[in-house]
Amino acid sequence: MDTLYIISTGAIVAITCGVLGCYLILKKMAMVGDAISHAVLPGIVIAFLLSGSRDSVTMLLGAGILGVLTTFLIEFFHTKGSLQSDASIGVTFTWLFALGVILISMYAGDVDLDQDCVLHGEIAYVPLDLWILPNGSIMGPRTLYISGFVLILVLLFVIIGYKELYITTFDPAFASAIGISTVLWHYLLMGAVSLTTVASFESVGAILVVSLLIAPPATAYLLTENFKKMLWLTAFTGMLVSILGYYLAVWIDGSIAGAMSSVAGLFFLLALIFSPSEGIIAKKLRQQKLQPNNS
Amino acid sequence: MIVNVENPVLEIHDLTVTYSRKPVLWGVDLTLPKGSLVGIIGPNGAGKSTLIKAAMDLIPKSSGWVEIFGEDLKKVRKKISYVPQRESVDWDFPASVRDVVVMGRYADIGLFKRPRKADYEAADYALKQVKLSEFSNRQISQLSGGQQQRVFLARALAQQADLYFMDEPFAGVDAATEKAIINILKQMSEQGKTVVVVHHDLQTVTKYFDWLVQLNTRLVASGPIEQVFTQELLQETYGGKLTLLSDVSTLMHTQQLPVRDKT
Amino acid sequence: MEDFITFFSFQDPNIRYVVAGSILIAVSSAIVGCFTFLKKKALVGDAVAHSVLPGICLSFILTGTKNPIYIIIGAFVTGWISLILIDYITRFSKIKEDTAIGLILSVFFGIGVLLLTMIQHNGNASQTGLDSFLFGKAAALVGYDLLIFSIISIILLLAVILFFKEFTLISFDENFAKSIGFPVKRLELVLTTLTVLAVVTGIQAVGVVLMAAMLITPSAAAKFWTNKLNIMLILAAVFAAFSSISGAFISFTSPSMPTGPWIVMVISIIALTSFFFAPRHGILYNIIKQRSIKKRILHENILKLFYQLGERENDFNASRSIDNILEKRTIKLGALKPGLRHLTKQGFLSKNKNFWTLTTEGKTKGQRIVKLHRLWEVYLTKYLRIAPDHVHEDADNIEHFLTPELEKRLENLLNYPESDPHSSAIPYDQITS
Numbered sequence: 001m002d003t004l005y006i007i008s009t010g011a012i013v014a015i016t017c018g019v020l021g022c023y024l025i026l027k028k029m030a031m032v033g034d035a036i037s038h039a040v041l042p043g044i045v046i047a048f049l050l051s052g053s054r055d056s057v058t059m060l061l062g063a064g065i066l067g068v069l070t071t072f073l074i075e076f077f078h079t080k081g082s083l084q085s086d087a088s089i090g091v092t093f094t095w096l097f098a099l100g101v102i103l104i105s106m107y108a109g110d111v112d113l114d115q116d117c118v119l120h121g122e123i124a125y126v127p128l129d130l131w132i133l134p135n136g137s138i139m140g141p142r143t144l145y146i147s148g149f150v151l152i153l154v155l156l157f158v159i160i161g162y163k164e165l166y167i168t169t170f171d172p173a174f175a176s177a178i179g180i181s182t183v184l185w186h187y188l189l190m191g192a193v194s195l196t197t198v199a200s201f202e203s204v205g206a207i208l209v210v211s212l213l214i215a216p217p218a219t220a221y222l223l224t225e226n227f228k229k230m231l232w233l234t235a236f237t238g239m240l241v242s243i244l245g246y247y248l249a250v251w252i253d254g255s256i257a258g259a260m261s262s263v264a265g266l267f268f269l270l271a272l273i274f275s276p277s278e279g280i281i282a283k284k285l286r287q288q289k290l291q292p293n294n295s
Numbered sequence: 296m297i298v299n300v301e302n303p304v305l306e307i308h309d310l311t312v313t314y315s316r317k318p319v320l321w322g323v324d325l326t327l328p329k330g331s332l333v334g335i336i337g338p339n340g341a342g343k344s345t346l347i348k349a350a351m352d353l354i355p356k357s358s359g360w361v362e363i364f365g366e367d368l369k370k371v372r373k374k375i376s377y378v379p380q381r382e383s384v385d386w387d388f389p390a391s392v393r394d395v396v397v398m399g400r401y402a403d404i405g406l407f408k409r410p411r412k413a414d415y416e417a418a419d420y421a422l423k424q425v426k427l428s429e430f431s432n433r434q435i436s437q438l439s440g441g442q443q444q445r446v447f448l449a450r451a452l453a454q455q456a457d458l459y460f461m462d463e464p465f466a467g468v469d470a471a472t473e474k475a476i477i478n479i480l481k482q483m484s485e486q487g488k489t490v491v492v493v494h495h496d497l498q499t500v501t502k503y504f505d506w507l508v509q510l511n512t513r514l515v516a517s518g519p520i521e522q523v524f525t526q527e528l529l530q531e532t533y534g535g536k537l538t539l540l541s542d543v544s545t546l547m548h549t550q551q552l553p554v555r556d557k558t
Numbered sequence: 559m560e561d562f563i564t565f566f567s568f569q570d571p572n573i574r575y576v577v578a579g580s581i582l583i584a585v586s587s588a589i590v591g592c593f594t595f596l597k598k599k600a601l602v603g604d605a606v607a608h609s610v611l612p613g614i615c616l617s618f619i620l621t622g623t624k625n626p627i628y629i630i631i632g633a634f635v636t637g638w639i640s641l642i643l644i645d646y647i648t649r650f651s652k653i654k655e656d657t658a659i660g661l662i663l664s665v666f667f668g669i670g671v672l673l674l675t676m677i678q679h680n681g682n683a684s685q686t687g688l689d690s691f692l693f694g695k696a697a698a699l700v701g702y703d704l705l706i707f708s709i710i711s712i713i714l715l716l717a718v719i720l721f722f723k724e725f726t727l728i729s730f731d732e733n734f735a736k737s738i739g740f741p742v743k744r745l746e747l748v749l750t751t752l753t754v755l756a757v758v759t760g761i762q763a764v765g766v767v768l769m770a771a772m773l774i775t776p777s778a779a780a781k782f783w784t785n786k787l788n789i790m791l792i793l794a795a796v797f798a799a800f801s802s803i804s805g806a807f808i809s810f811t812s813p814s815m816p817t818g819p820w821i822v823m824v825i826s827i828i829a830l831t832s833f834f835f836a837p838r839h840g841i842l843y844n845i846i847k848q849r850s851i852k853k854r855i856l857h858e859n860i861l862k863l864f865y866q867l868g869e870r871e872n873d874f875n876a877s878r879s880i881d882n883i884l885e886k887r888t889i890k891l892g893a894l895k896p897g898l899r900h901l902t903k904q905g906f907l908s909k910n911k912n913f914w915t916l917t918t919e920g921k922t923k924g925q926r927i928v929k930l931h932r933l934w935e936v937y938l939t940k941y942l943r944i945a946p947d948h949v950h951e952d953a954d955n956i957e958h959f960l961t962p963e964l965e966k967r968l969e970n971l972l973n974y975p976e977s978d979p980h981s982s983a984i985p986y987d988q989i990t991s
Binding site: 026028082160161162163164166167169170171173174175176177178179180221224225226227229230 | 384390391395460
């Protein structure tokens with residue numbers, strides 16, 4: 001049962017991240033996703049200190065707002081401070097992440113968070129933290145519910161806003177020209193990414209969220225040229241990553257989150273080599289066909 | 296030589312656009328007649344794309360206003376379409392030709408709703424017009440440059456707008472495609488639609504357009520082609536910048552001076 | 559306070575070495591980072607930093623020791639592999655650079671975490687102290703380790719000095735460097751190698767997660783103070799040294815505090831301060847400057863009003879009340895009153911009870927603005943073909959910015975026209991040069 005809880009939590013987190021990651025990589029904003037996932041840390045710690053627990057909505061909201069603020073800050077330094085965008089990203093997220101780690105050390109006694117948790121989460125402990133109703137009935141792991149809730153939110157978001165997200169990602173200039181606000185959808189997307197990183201934080205930590213945001217979508221991107229298929233493939237890859245990652249971790253006795261991102265990386269590598277349309281082998285074969293007798 | 300018209304489709308008044316406070320368009324006053332096929336020409340960096348982007352409110356204006364069909368832009372957005380430069384999007388994007396063309400219907404479909412059968416029919420009809428019907432399900436990454444440009448044109452056609460802005464639709468397309476595109480544009484203009492095209496090939500200007508706008512940071516000429524396509528005006532457009540004006544704009548950029556004093 | 563004195567007297571040789579070592583490390587990262595920054599490769603540095611973790615763990619697993627030389631070799635190898643992979647992926651697939659960087663960064667780090675936890679679960683993690691690579695532990699840097707890392711830092715610094723000219727050129731204008739026959743490819747290789755080395759040493763101070771800050775933040779801060787590269791390098795070095803001393807001090811006074819994040823915090827505060835307050839480029843500086851421009855415009859507008867009123871009534875020496883002024887043009891009272899006070903103090907106006915009169919200086923200045931306004935209107939109609947009824951607003955603005963040099967050129971270009979497009983006479987000085 002514990003195994004099932006861990007794997008399903010992992011799969012839910014991977015699917016949520018992956019779906020949003022598809023938009024991030026197509027918008028060429030993968031590194032902004034990376035920055036957000038680091039920068040929500042102080043938000044999590046502060047919300048923790050204020051509310052005294054992990055499972056409050058305050059925490060999701062507080063850290064979510066900080067995530068959006070990060071995007072705003074990056075934008076602000078870039079436009080108002082004329083700082084080049086890569087440096088703007090780098091400066092902003094390292095600063096906020098450092099702040100988060102310092103806060104954790106300062107309030108080590110009050111905060112049930114440690115540096116290990118920050119780095120690779122505690123998905124192995126998911127089954128230990130159960131949601132118990134006042135009448136005493138055990139509902140299952142709390143984290144599972146939180147990530148499930150965020151998954152539903154994210155799915156609703158991409159289903160309802162499918163058309164708008166699609167067009168603002170592909171051609172923002174055309175979208176604005178016909179009256180679809182690129183700024184609004186951009187910040188909604190960044191808000192969703194922030195919410196997801198916060199919800200995934202406990203399971204996989206601040207940094208490995210990034211691999212779930214980027215690797216499955218990048219894998220799917222190499223395998224298909226149809227956006228809807230890309231979303232499905234990403235979700236499917238995310239599930240596989242969770243299952244295989246869990247067993248890899250058990251096998252070599254290491255962090256589950258670390259194993260999940262290693263597996264995600266492996267899938268990408270396989271797609272890079274064997275993808276029927278984009279893979280290295282396919283491309284080589286096509287080249288040889290084009291020039292059959294090269295002598 | 297600036298010719299103004301009564302009841303213009305597009306009226307631009309005192310338009311100044313700056314990039315980091317350096318004016319790239321300065322005090323443009325312009326009216327365009329309905330149903331005309333308008334070419335915008337000028338040297339590189341003259342502000343051609345900037346002009347149409349500012350007209351559609353895609354970039355902020357430092358001064359001035361724009362009226363389309365005699366109304367504020369917000370009210371008439373649905374009647375305007377835009378064909379951006381081909382390189383402005385990533386053609387590796389996972390989308391089929393039909394997916395992109397249906398985007399032209401998005402403004403009409405409205406928020407949260409999905410495209411319906413009629414929208415797909417409109418898209419298919421637009422694809423037929425640009426002769427890409429058999430490519431409908433093709434991935435956009437597999438298209439040639441000319442085909443990509445026609446996909447963009449089809450998307451604009453699917454929108455069934457009344458005013459079209461096109462940013463270099465002939466850039467990097469083969470001669471056959473160019474001919475096909477200009478024929479479509481001429482048909483549109485015969486149907487009373489106004490088409491504004493950023494163009495860079497002086498050879499074809501008289502063949503293609505009936506109204507010409509010449510830009511070089513400032514507006515040099517705007518009027519019927521036979522009146523403004525003159526050696527003298529072309530020389531003024533392409534004969535370099537006004538040194539005093541460009542020195543003043545450099546000063547505004549280096550000293551970060553505001554374009555309008557709002558006290 | 560006692561801590562402060564013990565620390566900064568540097569009596570304790572241990573403190574002396576640790577401080578010297580961590581300064582060297584921070585400075586060399588910052589200086590190499592300047593070039594990474596200028597080449598807009600800041601995030602690539604981040605990717606390398608995360609990617610050295612599996613190398614460190616692997617070399618520990620393979621050799622069983624924590625000898626810095628093996629660790630450096632392991633880190634160096636995986637750091638380089640990550641760069642090659644990023645380059646390969648962006649070049650040979652449709653994946654874009656940002657995705658490739660994020661992917662390699664997170665996957666390599668994931669592999670590193672997997673290996674690290676594996677080592678920890680095998681029981682000897684505490685002896686290895688490998689987790690100090692995550693957030694850095696400059697204070698623990700002693701003896702042999704310190705020596706090795708200091709030597710690498712010195713090599714880095716020497717290499718930058720040696721290749722200063724070449725690096726400058728390839729950072730600013732690669733194509734030009736190519737055209738004059740520089741071996742750009744090979745120089746890039748050297749610079750990349752230095753970056754990887756800087757990361758490998760820098761993680762001793764701040765750890766892999768925050769290493770990007772040591773490369774990017776000092777140069778980003780320095781960039782706000784200067785446009786000259788050599789000054790930028792020196793400033794970045796000073797900022798880095800200062801933050802590294804602060805970090806060492808903090809970890810000396812409270813050992814439970816993570817050194818790396820504190821170093822990053824200090825350098826970030828320096829950077830944020832620079833963003834807001836640095837002269838010329840700072841955000842606040844610009845706001846203040848915009849306000850002072852606004853004020854100048856207001857003052858000139860008041861003088862212009864006095865002049866125009868004088869022109870209308872053909873009496874420049876008349877005393878005028880606030881109502882007289884507002885009659886011609888509405889200016890907010892809150893701005894007008896201090897404006898009048900300022901102009902009186904500067905000697906452009908003289909005040910008598912609630913009436914103000916133009917002084918000779920004031921009249922000259924007002925007249926100049928009016929002249930520039932009208933000249934610019936002539937220019938706009940003549941050269942920009944703008945309709946006479948559309949030129950006023952632009953002239954209302956430009957009149958304040960034209961320098962005496964531009965003024966001269968404008969007069970000569972237009973050949974001293976008599977009147978503006980609205981047939982108002984253009985007032986020139988009586989004594990024309």
